[in-house]
Amino acid sequence: MLSIAPWYHVFGLITLLTVLRVGGQLIYTDDYKNLPKYMLENRVSVVGGVPKLFHAMYEKLEGTIQENRLARFLWRYAPTLLGTKIKRRLVGGTQLKYFLSGGAPLDAKVMKGFRRLGIGMIEGYGLTETSPVLTFSTPFNEKIGSVGPAIPGVEIRIDDPNEEGIGEIVVRGPNVMKGYYKNPEATRKVIDPDGWLHTGDLGYLDEDGWLYIKGRKKNVIVLEGGKNVYPEEIEFELKQIPLIEEIMIKGGKRKGLEVIKAFVYPKPELLQKHSLEELKKMIWEAIKEKSKDLAPYKRVHSQHDLIILDKPFEKSSKLDIKRYLYEES
Known part of the structure; x- marks a missing residue:
């Protein structure tokens, strides 16, 4: 098993204890850039990490598939065969079986995509205070969107x-x-x-x-009509936009009314090519299109409520965004 979760984090600790319990081998690294190298060298069968890792892997995989005509054909008509080819490239064989995800909700698109390729997703929910696992789902017993029973x-x-x-x-x-x-x-x-x-x-x-x-109870946005908006739910949808590296949804005031605001850190390569004003226009158009999947009251309704950042969000030791640092502007 290859894990990127540090041992001082309860998720990393539980992977260590699990591998010891079953008599397996654990390879630990925090070197994201060389992850494929370590996967290949150690011929891993399980990779444990946070959703951001698997989302990044899937995003890169999607881009590669779209650039290759044969890969596009296999993705559409023979995804398992494509998955075999990808596994051989990643780990030198077909032994890669599962991705183990924890620490935050996993994008349903990512779960479905890897499952089509023959890589099962194991997702769980828990807290440090609960040692940590409370629920989990497996490829043999899962509901897309749920963290399990x-x-x-x-x-x-x-x-x-x-x-x-x-x-x-x-x-x-x-x-x-x-x-x-x-x-x-x-x-x-x-x-x-x-x-x-x-x-x-x-x-x-x-x-x-x-x-x-x-989402988190403390993050709920209560709109004027009494509707509750869960920021994490909107973030989950909008972060799928290719232009966006990170996003935070937060309540704010405009003309005396409570509204939904979006703070966005764009892809770093875009910041090198475009001004913040240009990026704001580009991202706003993408948000409007993607928001059609959301109920009207869950949408960012004005470009004035979109704030573009030129550097990543400040985060806690648990990698949670320090929401209190970002106020409406």
């Missing part, structure tokens, strides 16, 4: 759901922490007297008990 011994319910069934995800089980070290006040804020941990994440459960993540 609860693992044995874990209970999941939705607290204070709205009319769409979306509410805070709360969990209980033997893997939930006892509390934050020497910080009972912080512990009381997240674990109630009945032992339920309030995750701060929003989502819903379907009729089969499968969990779907919608």
